[in-house]
Amino acid sequence: MRASDNAKALIKSYEALRLKAYKCPAGVWTIGYGHTKGVTPSMVINRQCAEELFAKDLYDIAEYPISDIFYKAKVTLTQNQFDALCSFVFNVGTTNFRKSTLLKKALANPNDKSIYNEFKKWNKSNKKELKGLTIRRIREADLYFKE
Numbered sequence: 724m725r726a727s728d729n730a731k732a733l734i735k736s737y738e739a740l741r742l743k744a745y746k747c748p749a750g751v752w753t754i755g756y757g758h759t760k761g762v763t764p765s766m767v768i769n770r771q772c773a774e775e776l777f778a779k780d781l782y783d784i785a786e787y788p789i790s791d792i793f794y795k796a797k798v799t800l801t802q803n804q805f806d807a808l809c810s811f812v813f814n815v816g817t818t819n820f821r822k823s824t825l826l827k828k829a830l831a832n833p834n835d836k837s838i839y840n841e842f843k844k845w846n847k848s849n850k851k852e853l854k855g856l857t858i859r860r861i862r863e864a865d866l867y868f869k870e
Contacts, residue, residue: 730806730807734781738814740756741754742755742770744766748848788820792826798833800829810866815845823841846859
């Protein structure tokens with residue numbers, strides 16, 4: 724399964740395009756749309772490079788791992804569920820997702836209403852609640868349960 728244009732727009736609305744390297748709230752050097760691998764403080768890219776990094780990151784970090792996990796578990800997701808998880812995983816990372824209660828619940832029953840609150844638990848960076856993450860998690864949870 725692949726992320727829809729809806730999912731890409733959601734992610735980009737929170738990952739804001741930056742063509743010069745900057746430190747994110749977690750203190751990690753970042754560029755483009757939330758790209759962190761190999762970023763150095765003096766790094767500068769153009770828009771085309773940012774789009775290429777975003778497409779590769781989205782696939783490597785979110786689309787492939789989510790598809791693989793749910794395929795192996797023989798659990799089917801709706802496009803909205805997949806899109807919401809892509810946004811979530813793009814932000815929190817594959818390792819954190821694999822250890823999450825959100826994943827355990829989605830694998831047991833992707834329509835379990837308690838999953839909504841699992842999204843909302845992931846609104847902190849360095850143990851500090853961030854308003855932007857709180858809003859993002861609510862939007863992801865709303866998308867996950869959208870008919």
